Amino acid sequence: MIDNFTYFSMKNFASTFLVLLILGTGCMSQKDYIAEYDFNYTANFKRYKTFGFVENPDDHEDLEVVEIIRRSISNRLGSQGFKFDEARPDLLVNYKVYKEEVKYRGYDQPNFDYWLQRKGAFVTEEDEFLKEEDKEKDENYNRVKYAQNDGMLVVFVIDNKRGNTVWQGYTSAIFDYNSPELKTDLTRATYKVMDQFRVLTRN
Secondary structure (H helix, E strand, C coil), X not given: CCCHHHHHHHHHHHHHHHHHHHHHHHHHHCCCCCEEEEECCCCCXXXXXXXXECCCHHHHCCHHXXXXXXXXXXXXXXXXXXXXXXXXXXXXXXXXXXXXXXXEEEEECCCHHHHHHHCCCEECCCCCCCCHHHHHCCCCCEEEEEEEECCEEEEEEXXXXXXXXXXXXXXXXXXXXXXXXXXXHHHHHHHHHHCCCCEECCC
């Protein structure tokens, strides 16, 4: 026979376990996107104050995806002081969602925050755990081996006046376009990429 104390203890344990299981499942369902970036040493990030978007032919394929990505990018850049300018922006932003296997080449470069500060630009926050080897890297484009992914989100930031890419961020990402979580997944992945573009501007 189970006494009342044992019964209530088992009941509380079962309830607690159920809550932890639900929380654990919720955390596991949140995809952890790992973003990387490359940048152009010739860019003058201090002078950029406005941004716009490149008209992409693929945009007409899925307007919902375009809206989610553009809104996420706009919100992130807006929080850093950038103003949207459709006519003559300083920066043009383009993006590409690769739905199939892709190989991507990256570069081994100095830490972006440290490099920006060295050039007198403002950054969103200081990296307190910056490694010495990241500080001392030369301004070279040291290629690293191709990373192969089943899918990828890439964001390109282009100097509108010069017409060259000054920064690009990317993350491995496979999106289920039939999932009710598509909006959440796209938003999280886009923010994860744009979190690496930590340039502040003073308008």
